[in-house]
Amino acid sequence: MTVPGQRTGLELVPTAAEKGTKKEFTSDQEVRWCPGCGDYAILAAIQSFLPELGVKRENIVCISGIGCAARFPYYLNTYGMHSIHGRAPAIATGLATSRPDLSVWVIGGDGDFMSIGGNHLIHALRRNVNLKLLLFNNRIYGLTKGQYSPTSEVGKITKSTPVGSVDTPFNPVSLALGAEATFVARTIDSDRKHLTSVLRAAADHRGAAFVEILQNCDIFNDGAFDVLKKPETRDSAVVRLEHGRPIRFGPPGADGGGQKGVRLTGHGGLEVVDVETVGEQSLLVHDETHDEPTLAFMLSRLGNVDDGVTPIGIFRSVTGPTYDDQVNAQLAAAEQAGPADLAALLASGDTWTIGS
Amino acid sequence: MTVPGQRTGLELVPTAAEKGTKKEFTSDQEVRWCPGCGDYAILAAIQSFLPELGVKRENIVCISGIGCAARFPYYLNTYGMHSIHGRAPAIATGLATSRPDLSVWVIGGDGDFMSIGGNHLIHALRRNVNLKLLLFNNRIYGLTKGQYSPTSEVGKITKSTPVGSVDTPFNPVSLALGAEATFVARTIDSDRKHLTSVLRAAADHRGAAFVEILQNCDIFNDGAFDVLKKPETRDSAVVRLEHGRPIRFGPPGADGGGQKGVRLTGHGGLEVVDVETVGEQSLLVHDETHDEPTLAFMLSRLGNVDDGVTPIGIFRSVTGPTYDDQVNAQLAAAEQAGPADLAALLASGDTWTIGS
């Protein structure tokens, strides 16, 4: 949601004479993901979506950590850095803060962002740095050949957990909301249209935009999101959040909308109800612009892949001051206040002269 | 909240023949905090509270990072480790997982836990390791002589932010809830009774118990919590959460309870209301045992010191499997399954014999 008069995410990024093409945004590097990896779909979507932003290609930077997902920058014909595991959000913070004329995209896997890089992620969100942070969540460590990750379901059998993992996973959306994130969304690798719309909103958002992309790892966690993709299950599993619209899902009912709906309970929770029985008017109307993240947080707890019901879309999108804008405003103010005179600085404080 | 039949936090810790004394729990080290530091009050409270637990003193371990708060272990006559900045939760995880017979307390400041140690904290909470994590939140870096911290209010003027800080602080309670914490509470250094009751509940809780203690730094952030302490303001500022009781605060009304109350709004939020007008029955009744953290999260957003209204008490206390218990259960199961025969292990796989 961009508020009139409010700066948008790309406001200070120079616009291109004419929109580029997908081809122009595709680098000459051979793509090295496993055949069938969900990353291909995301790459294709982003390569065609970026030109639409209409900003100069040379002012787009893509920064990643390490992992399969993190190979992403090599395949985009923009400026890019494939850095080290977990540190991309920190590196990007320095770049974005010192270069307001850039559109900075940060990409990482669930190990990169949620495990080793968790602290940098939550601090980037808290500061509301103008970054687009895309989490490719395949719920597994791909590049290191299949250990469980902080988003893997309990009981996961992997090389490092031969009798099953025992720790509760993070819900990335809940964690981001708990970390004061101003823009939080979830989408799916295979849903090109939804993915693109969410990314467009993220690009428009001024500040840190966190997008969890559910991504299939063909080799080590294949089918992790099938329930959201299979025709027979997806309707009752995927809850599409749309701003201003009552939250409905499930197979279409008489009125064409989903048969199931989401409603507030009397004790601070949500419940799934049958729309025909309760009537659409009693359903919760999604509002991504709430100043407080409480409603968004509730929605993040509605369910996840493991129990089927999985909300996707924009949970929260509120405008607030960004770290980089304010830092640069402080600089501008100081520069206003008076000229930067190096000689004067060096000679400041108590001085004395030794005559010759 | 401990559920009957459920293990309590201290279940596997050997009990002492007779309760110790505060004196026995006080080490011979000279306390080195500034005169008037809030840490003294916390220390005194804990030194007298620990003996009440009735477990053997030698089975209590206190682990801290670095900071003024982190000096804590030196002053307790238990086992202790003053480790390095931010890492105490990780170190404690290793100790607690391998030694279920210990009661492990982890202590750190807002820099230690929320800045450099943020990732270890949220992962310890997510895993639900049987640790008691006490955050001494003075909203400043004390030991390094007064820089702002991730819990400092926006606009804070410090040595490192001469024209004011620009980043949104964390709300430690919200962050912990977003990180799947099973026990989350807040209390105040100066309220000995409340502090002690919260710590007792934390000790009883099996799993990770996160307690934010609002602590005054006399030297670099004096008075940060005065609004919660000054007789003229505290009644309308402090919201005491008590399980099963309607949430009321403010100066006592006709019925002796606080004049103000907290109520659910129709759109997933909370509002402060006048109890006489709306009637107590319409108030939100606090329930720390909700399986979902949604209600606790809402309460964490009710307000904070900066806008006066500050909920204290136990936001959430639910029982769930702990990391350490499950790891040890897997070991026990494996040991059941058969003897550990080193010779057999070494000779496993394809072997062949070279005759002599």
Add this chain to the structure above:
Amino acid sequence: MTKEVRQRERVIIRFAGDSGDGMQLTGDRFTSETAEFGNDISTLPDFPAEIRAPAGTLPGVSAFQLHFADHDVMTPGDAPDVLVAMNPAALKANLKALPAGADIIVNTDEFTSRNLSKVGYATNPLEDDSLSAFQVHAIPLTSLTVKALEGFAITRKDAERAKNMFALGLLSWLYNRPTETTLAFLERKFAKSPELAKANVTAFNTGWNFGETTEAFTVRYEVKPAEMPAGLYRNITGNTALAYGLIAASVRSGLPLFLGSYPITPASDILHELAKHKRFGVRTFQAEDEIAGVGAALGAAFGGALGVTTTSGPGVDLKSETIGLAVALELPLVICDIQRAGPSTGMPTKAEQSDLLLAMFGRHGEAPVPVVAPRSPSDCFDAAIEAARIATTYRTPVFLLSDAYLANGAEPWLVPDVTSLPRIDVAFATEPNHAKADGAPEFWPYLRDPATLARPWAVPGTPGLEHRIGGIEKADGSGNISYDPSNHDTMVRLRQAKVDGIARDIPPLEVDDPTGDADVLVLGWGSTYGPIGAATRAVREAGGKVAHAHLRHLNPFPANTGEVVRRYRRVLIPEMNLGQLALLIRARFLVDAISFTGVRGMPFKSGELADAIEDVIQS
């Protein structure tokens, strides 16, 4: 037809194909047949860096090299005598490694124009004369296999997959290998689907018979069994041996093993292996990052466990601060660094020895840490036990420096008798060790054992020994915080003296100098042992004289090291780095040691080392 049989002392075979072609398995199988037969062996897999690079591409090539002989083998071999290439990519990727005259067995079915162009072959190398220097055996492996499996109730895909068994059968015939282990293995592997088992066995036999009957092969080779000490053998990789060594150390010390680790290539397999052995009381903690991994291990050590962390270079960087804490706390901790090619992400699957100085100096302040290095895959077992022994005896973190080559390389291992393993005696403190002024007993956590300078290890749960330790400088003895200048000076020197003193407790550096009158010493450490050994052997066979000494302990050095290096006219130090051991030896002993360095992510070829040695001998 009966074929000529030629004798060979040694043979090097490289199986190469697409990641999907099962070359690693084929290599493993041939290895156990060969082990069964009684040859000595050394093997090395060569995985692609990508998980699954697109099929048929160069990055997708997966290879496995095996060296077997009628005498003891020291390396997987320099150049293959035989290359099995399952597709054009495998041929192209490995051709430059082949010496003239080598045999090449190619699967012609894969040499389609599409596959050829994928790897940039303008023309088919099997048809132009680009392979004229080699003995090419062009065989339609896939179609022959599929044909042989007609009538089996299996999918076409499964039939094609069996082509690696056909190739294995052919090679087994060529070198006259015993086939029982493979047939047994196939029954085990496909126990769930007998049809597949039958099919693969058939493919294997067809391959064998193909060799027997085809004109393509006129000779068979025989490699006599090697003389090896009697006993029970198994093949073992460095990472497995290292994991077993840690378990053995836990058993022998009675300390429960706690591994705090974060996955990283090429160390992850140690975590995977240890995670399987819960019945030994092994706890494996997959941490959120390397800092938490080593932190948790240190916390467990405080509680009386054998604390271990496993990682590779990037992880060591991150663990530095915690290792420094361990130095100050003087608690046992084993840090296993499976070195890979750096700097930064570098080449994660490739080997290097470039973390030695990091292990020595990679912490702020004066923070000495003992360093131990294995010399071969199976030696990782003994090195791990030694690292644990030093750590627990001296209450100190210890570095164990393996590398990607040792980690994935394998060799036959004479399974040791458990009772013969070193026993590690760790006595926890149970009593106060000091008296207050008023005579009351108290516990001083930094009152040292005069012999080892180790401090007492009092674990939580021990009544009366409650104490606090931390990273701030401590008063000698009492362990209380102390900012006293001379106490700090004392403590810094005590910590150094403790580590230096370990030299009294380790065997002297042995020199291998058969003639006893060599005047050139080759000094090595770690995984260069095999290549150096093979090189010195070659030099000696050519009549040259050269001595070889190999350091297991890099810090401290064995007590006689200075005496050894000064004894020779020239000291040559080959390293897979830019001369890190050389720097230490030169600084310590002022000997003008010559560095021979190669930083190519792979072991030295014994040939290049032999040349280097010859040069020094001539110099």
Add this chain to the structure above:
Amino acid sequence: MTKEVRQRERVIIRFAGDSGDGMQLTGDRFTSETAEFGNDISTLPDFPAEIRAPAGTLPGVSAFQLHFADHDVMTPGDAPDVLVAMNPAALKANLKALPAGADIIVNTDEFTSRNLSKVGYATNPLEDDSLSAFQVHAIPLTSLTVKALEGFAITRKDAERAKNMFALGLLSWLYNRPTETTLAFLERKFAKSPELAKANVTAFNTGWNFGETTEAFTVRYEVKPAEMPAGLYRNITGNTALAYGLIAASVRSGLPLFLGSYPITPASDILHELAKHKRFGVRTFQAEDEIAGVGAALGAAFGGALGVTTTSGPGVDLKSETIGLAVALELPLVICDIQRAGPSTGMPTKAEQSDLLLAMFGRHGEAPVPVVAPRSPSDCFDAAIEAARIATTYRTPVFLLSDAYLANGAEPWLVPDVTSLPRIDVAFATEPNHAKADGAPEFWPYLRDPATLARPWAVPGTPGLEHRIGGIEKADGSGNISYDPSNHDTMVRLRQAKVDGIARDIPPLEVDDPTGDADVLVLGWGSTYGPIGAATRAVREAGGKVAHAHLRHLNPFPANTGEVVRRYRRVLIPEMNLGQLALLIRARFLVDAISFTGVRGMPFKSGELADAIEDVIQS
């Protein structure tokens, strides 16, 4: 009464009191009076480790030492001639530092039995004969001040606080200092409350007059002005000079300064200082930890900023992995390590030189980084500019190794003419630098400048130069990912050659050897410059011959270093560590350099160094 006036060449005064007694301020004031007067000066504060240890305790003592003379001063001095002790703790904490015959000025008002027992004085040292070796001036400073301020409209507390001004007045009289600066300062400081200003001025004057009139002082001292180059001077600490140097480098290079940092003693003040200078376009980012601090600086560098990170030992440990990335990315980055006593938390407020080998080798893989070190507080300014020059010219991370002693120590600084500062020319890439096979222009991010071997710096926003960089090994030139073995070998050696090549671009090592025929060389680096300089001076005054060379560049060494160290019969290397530079010199040049080490958290005393030098000369 008129008093005898004695001439002195040099005087060392130490002001000591409770943290609350304002000793730092008193010292600062006396320093500027003395600077104003024209003496040369060196000062060193000694803060307590605790923020505010309980009043009157030993840990609560705060001191400030000042050395001034009629000639150039090299250190804050070994032993004070005068100790001002505001309470028993201050007396007890500093007594052992005093030579026999020293003057002690004590505030008798604080010598209550309670205060005495607090620090374990059984009897009052002013009454027993334990101070008989000194000239004790027992003065009731507090009561005299309070009495003098009767009638002022200020609180009793404020009156008592003014006792430090009384003491300052007394000392100013004793050494005949000009008082204008202090009086002006007091007016400024208390501008808001004139009454307090008057009171403090009165206290100061009363102290002065007290000296004039009391019997307690029979002599005054005079220290003539020193010969110093003409010009404008100011007093400056190492941390301030370092911050100014970074700003100057930013101005001279035209690159905006970006500091990514996390607070840590003793480096925090650089962050605090830089945060003040936003008008210079300086961005200071207080990160969540050290890794984020250096990461953000590297990110900013990718964007074309002068990326800097400031920290101390524990922070360097954590930054290691990111510094290794910077080595692979070949981007400019300045890492300022304000060394403190380690290992681990160690003694955070104390100085040490024990991070040299960490800076050299503290990263996995072969990851060479240039290292630069300042020799005095004001030299931090020039060293910072030099570090930035190397970083930007060679596109490499650079270590700047200061320490706690330089950071907080201060000395007069001849303010440089801005136009005389080195100018740093950084040319960003703007055009493609290579042609594709088809002749189309393209940009190769790793095509090096043949002279410097630096790669082009193309910042985002530059059309046509879009490129990707990363930590995986890159193909020489194109910068594409490459796992080619020999390319890796080439790149490893290229990165090393680039750093080694800097030796061509730095001044030769200068030797200070007045007589030109010394046969002993003292080689130092960093903050030992002052003590070594003072020691060699003492040795020479005693008729000994000794040469002194001091390294600003530790990696690479100046081209003539080997020639220099080989020129002398003996080379002595004093270091505040266990011999880290010595190890590098011995390894590189095979010279049997002798280490003289002290690890006490404080600078060497020139006396102990002089003795050590004498021993070597005799040897």
